[in-house]
Amino acid sequence: MVDESTKNRILQAAGPIFADVGYEHATVREICGAADVNVASIKYYFGDKKNLYLETVRQARNMRAERYPFPQMAAETSAEEKLYDFVSALLRRLTALQAAPWQVKLLMRELMDPTDACRMLVKDYFQPMFDSLLGVVDQLVEGPLEPDKRLKAGFSIIGQCLHYRYGNEVVNLMVPPEHRAAFEVEQIADHITRFCLSGLRGYAADSTKEIRQDRGPAAEHPSEP
Amino acid sequence: MVDESTKNRILQAAGPIFADVGYEHATVREICGAADVNVASIKYYFGDKKNLYLETVRQARNMRAERYPFPQMAAETSAEEKLYDFVSALLRRLTALQAAPWQVKLLMRELMDPTDACRMLVKDYFQPMFDSLLGVVDQLVEGPLEPDKRLKAGFSIIGQCLHYRYGNEVVNLMVPPEHRAAFEVEQIADHITRFCLSGLRGYAADSTKEIRQDRGPAAEHPSEP
DNA sequence: CTAGTCCTTAAACGCTTGTTTAATAGACTG
DNA sequence: CAGTCTATTAAACAAGCGTTTAAGGACTAG
Structure with missing residues (x-):
């Protein structure tokens, strides 16, 4: 039933990892390890890490969108x-x-x-x-x-x-x-x-009432160095 | 007048860099380059990068504290x-x-x-x-x-x-x-x-008034998968 | 002068990163 | 069967990182 293709396994593994540690801290090796896939597969299917991330975000958006057509x-x-x-x-x-x-x-x-x-x-x-x-x-x-x-x-x-x-x-x-x-x-x-x-x-x-009495531009903090 | 010691030059250079790109993205080489100082100086004066960061934050806090005793x-x-x-x-x-x-x-x-x-x-x-x-x-x-x-x-x-x-x-x-x-x-x-x-x-x-009429725990989103 | 301390230096170490290579096995095709 | 395309692999690559080394310069004290 579920899509067990290599490409999809990578996406499934990448999602939680990117979500947990962010793009920078996620490593392709960790993702491939989780997906039980060779590191070279990322180049093969996605070109590079950045592109994998993009497709992962896209996937997340789509999953949420179909799950939550925001509550009526x-x-x-x-x-x-x-x-x-x-x-x-x-x-x-x-x-x-x-x-x-x-x-x-x-x-x-x-x-x-x-x-x-x-x-x-x-x-x-x-x-x-x-x-x-x-x-x-x-x-x-x-x-x-x-x-x-x-x-x-x-x-x-x-x-x-x-x-x-x-x-x-x-x-x-x-x-x-x-x-x-x-x-x-x-x-x-x-x-x-x-x-x-x-x-x-x-x-x-009370959108008309003035909050500040006129005392010039005071109360300003001293200008930053 | 200003403290031109190596240690201080490192701190002065590290501040803006950490502030701009964050701890992770800041590299000791970049900091040392900006301070015009050898990379080994960081070990010599601060032990390691983490400690340099800590001292930098400390320094920032102190500078702000004496500059802004929050406006009376x-x-x-x-x-x-x-x-x-x-x-x-x-x-x-x-x-x-x-x-x-x-x-x-x-x-x-x-x-x-x-x-x-x-x-x-x-x-x-x-x-x-x-x-x-x-x-x-x-x-x-x-x-x-x-x-x-x-x-x-x-x-x-x-x-x-x-x-x-x-x-x-x-x-x-x-x-x-x-x-x-x-x-x-x-x-x-x-x-x-x-x-x-x-x-x-x-x-x-109106801290007494009830907002919700009693209609059970409804209006909850469907439980997450 | 000599010994010793403080500082600075260029270079290398060891590790991790993303990326790439080249070889291999399998499946399908003519 | 030979040929081709797809998918996967182990291994290496090149670059960047923080950290460490070992040597030497500059200065002071005995």
């Missing part, structure tokens, strides 16, 4: 609930990344540190998610939002989520052990959702 | 204004990172991808910033916040800022060119500040 939310679900679902699903994917399938790991790697032409597919993998999020945002504010504000609101939401992945190390250092229990996915999702809901509500409202 | 805000400044200043300063540091001094680049690198024992100094470099932010948060909400909520609020704020660095590539891909102009530091800072202000205001208020 029922129309009757409230926008608030949709937001929570989005946030919680994203958080879950990000923080459970340790145990995530290699396809997700690999795509995340590309998201954080895009290589070459792959950013094209980063785009067509993540854009749909983002658009669906923006749809929820639209429902949450009364009246249409200017396009750039719409985008910024979206970034604010996913920024808060992604921080628990990007800044994972730092978060752990800053949360004292006795409060560690309050940082489970559900509770973080709950916080972010509330924060964003009330953030969005007040958002359009 | 005047007591009469409003909390709203303080928040804006914080956000805008952080954004500026992050997005102007292209031209940032190597010390900042290097420390950021450690923040995003901590190596070994260095996370200790990641902590004592960033914790003070974070604490000062939490102080501002305290002023912005009426009544004391539970400790974990306080932390989460802080993470929400810096998460939104950091996203413009971490997700820089993706942001650029998702912002169409005609709205690019609306993504200058001031405007992003303005957005984030407003979003957080109204987020924080409503935050404590």
Whole structure:
């Protein structure tokens, strides 16, 4: 049933390895060892390592795309609930990344540190998610939002989520052990959702108010050396 | 005046290189070339490459620490204004990172991808910033916040800022060119500040309201393969 | 002057990397 | 059967890496 061809065995072996250690740290010898294949096969089937990586990313994208045509939310679900679902699903994917399938790991790697032409597919993998999020945002504010504000609101939401992945190390250092229990996915999702809901509500409202009193360009840090 | 000793020349040369290309991609030969010094000097003065890196990070931290005892805000400044200043300063540091001094680049690198024992100094470099932010948060909400909520609020704020660095590539891909102009530091800072202000205001208020109606553990994505 | 310490040097070592070669075996074809 | 194309192999290649060696120069102290 499964494709046991040499070429495919290489791809199957390369996926998890690239996902775990990244392009640079992955060696063709390790990949070929895992695939139980001679090193020369890479030249034979893929030309070189870079090309193998590209095909691996492509494969990961396709596998995910057919597995997840991003979750359709029922129309009757409230926008608030949709937001929570989005946030919680994203958080879950990000923080459970340790145990995530290699396809997700690999795509995340590309998201954080895009290589070459792959950013094209980063785009067509993540854009749909983002658009669906923006749809929820639209429902949450009364009246249409200017396009750039719409985008910024979206970034604010996913920024808060992604921080628990990007800044994972730092978060752990800053949360004292006795409060560690309050940082489970559900509770973080709950916080972010509330924060964003009330953030969005007040958002359009006071868009006129000035934050800073006029005191010149002060409060700037001294210029860098 | 300046320390022209061989050891110091190596450190001066190593800093920008590690900052630019990271530990792995930096080669001792390149560093020694830049310092105009023999490769063996690294063994002589630092033992090995890893140790040189450690001393370089240490040096960067010290230089920044004496340059920036994190900005004291005047007591009469409003909390709203303080928040804006914080956000805008952080954004500026992050997005102007292209031209940032190597010390900042290097420390950021450690923040995003901590190596070994260095996370200790990641902590004592960033914790003070974070604490000062939490102080501002305290002023912005009426009544004391539970400790974990306080932390989460802080993470929400810096998460939104950091996203413009971490997700820089993706942001650029998702912002169409005609709205690019609306993504200058001031405007992003303005957005984030407003979003957080109204987020924080409503935050404590509706902490009782349930977001999700009870419909079981649904809306979960299908389990990963 | 001599001995000893500190520093610097060119060269090589040993290892790993991606890539390539050339030989081989098998399957299919005319 | 001879010939050709496909697939696979062990081995070597060339380049880069961090590290080490051993020798010698420059200087100071006895």
